[in-house]
Amino acid sequence: MAGLQGRAGGEQTVDPGTSVIRVEGVRKRYGSVVAVDGISFEVARGEIFGLLGPNGAGKTTTVEMLEGLRVPDEGRLHVLGIDAVRSSAALKPRIGVALQTPSLYPRLTVDEVVGLFASFYETSRPPDEVIAVLGLGERRHALTKDLSGGQKQRLSVALALVNDPEIVFLDEPTTGMDPAARRSLWDLVKRLRGDGRTILLTTHYMEEAEELCDRVAIMDHGRILEMGTVDELVSRHFHERTVFFDTIAGVPDDALAALPGVARLRHEDGGHTLLYTADVGGTIAGLLALTEVLGDEPGDLGIRRPSLEDVFLELTGRVLRD
């Protein structure tokens, strides 16, 4: 992970020598729907790479083409230097896969399913260890159909780790997990990176991408709109900082936009008004002066740096999750 932080700016942040995933000009159509519309990116060894995007953006399609489960119409996909389309058999022993929907034998126990998957590989980690790592020890004798949604999700991740893979693909791994389980999965993913593994994950959670990913790609309508570290993305889109306050009924937007330093403004669903400004002091002074005239003052006034969420909204015009 260390090697990546230094290289700022631009899409070509990955040294071709260390890149373990290479996607070039990939397209995939389903009838009239273009699920993936000519994307290219690279992921370096030891990196946690996140694909971020709203429903239907093409994240799952992209990941499953890399896993050798779907065939692209155009373009090339290489994983660990192996052609993921033509030589997927050579790849399978070396990758770990957790599909978006946990797919488990309903009438087998946790133990049995992990043991079964372990038997598919030449080398595998001890099933007990994988089960313990995902905190499923207490449920090891339960049939998988009796597991809770989050437990199924964890078992699905456990199966992705059973062959000690070099690259782990996790499609929305934390969906349905409680906050504690999510935290512990984040820790696990970081430990996997620590061992020199590469992780490609998709997510809807901004917080997860900010916390976990060395780099993210924001996808929408099958295209990659933006790619880089979270910091890069934020500073690329916002030179300003954000002044936020509870929306005041009597103040027109025009007046706010005319305040010193304000570049843009936006009303959040939560009742906040956001002012993106290059001059925080001037903006706040102007705002207070404006409200004083009305005999009012702004509630919950504050300053923050724009987040990945702001970038996302800027790019897709959509909020991912409410």
Add this chain to the structure above:
Amino acid sequence: MDRQMRRLWTLTVANTKSYVRDRATVFWTLVFPLVFVVLFGSIFSGVGGGKTSIGWVDLDGTTVSAELAASPAVAGAFTLTTGTQDEMLQAMRDGKVRAVVVVPHGFGSAVVAVRAGQAPAAPLDIALYTDPSATQTAAAITGIVGAAVAGFNQAMSGLPPVLRVNAKTLQSEGITATAYLVPGILAMALMQLGLFGAIPLVEQRQNLILKRLSATPLRRWTFVSANLAMRVAVALVQAGVLIVVAGVLFGITVVGSWALLAFLVLLGAMTFVSLGYVVASFAPTEDSASQIVSILQFPLMFLSGIFFAIDAMPGWLQAVARLTPLTYLGDALRQVMVGGVPFAPLPVDIAVLGALTVVFFGVSARYFRWQ
């Protein structure tokens, strides 16, 4: 290779556990056929069951011949149906009796003469008709009748024998209803086992297990072999249990070769498992798979001659039966298990089942989707 075998074994065990834990399927494939055998076997074999039914033709009509019929050696072993020789031979051809005994004219007077100290000119022939195709049954009946005759002769100790068994053969047209039914029910059970196999497959496609397996190094042939291995193992267990139950309750013994029977069970299981794969290839959801299976199984069952002889069906139905795979499996199993008159020669049955299996595998290899 060793590695592949281990995978095959682990997957087969996993499949078997999945199967055994699915109560409904276990009922339909294992318990239901047994219930069928017990129920129908009891109905068709009549009250008491057990005793073999034979035709008894008394050309003598004296108290002495009546004595023989009533002797424990005869009456204790058989249920006697009496009538004229023509009637009885017809009854045997129709499968209503398993053998016919003809007591000769002059038997009574010969015995009376011998008892009075007169030496008989020559022993009288008591004719015994048995069906050579039902080897074991014929041998058993011959043994019992022979013993009864020897016993009768011995009762007049010191004197020359009065009676001698004259064994004759008669190809019977049929076998008892229960004997007819048991191989049919085994065939039905194998069909159920195979067809119901479609449901867990579609279930595994629907909940993406097949897709998930595609992301592992597991080969498809290993997956298919494990699936087949589990079904074939269950088929053999099923056949064993059915045969034992039919033997204990209804005295039905396997007349042909056990090896051939095992082969037919295997072949039948393969035919219907592959038909199950065809269903799984075209059924989009688990629900539609179970609907297709239940819609298919009844016509396959009732138009196949496993319950009723095909000859007894109207002409158009016979034509349909000729196209039904279960007809051939039932016929083959019947020939090996209980004998009787075949619908088709055994090699033809085997060829038809083999060809269907190849076609079904071919169709499913072409149309089966893993995701």
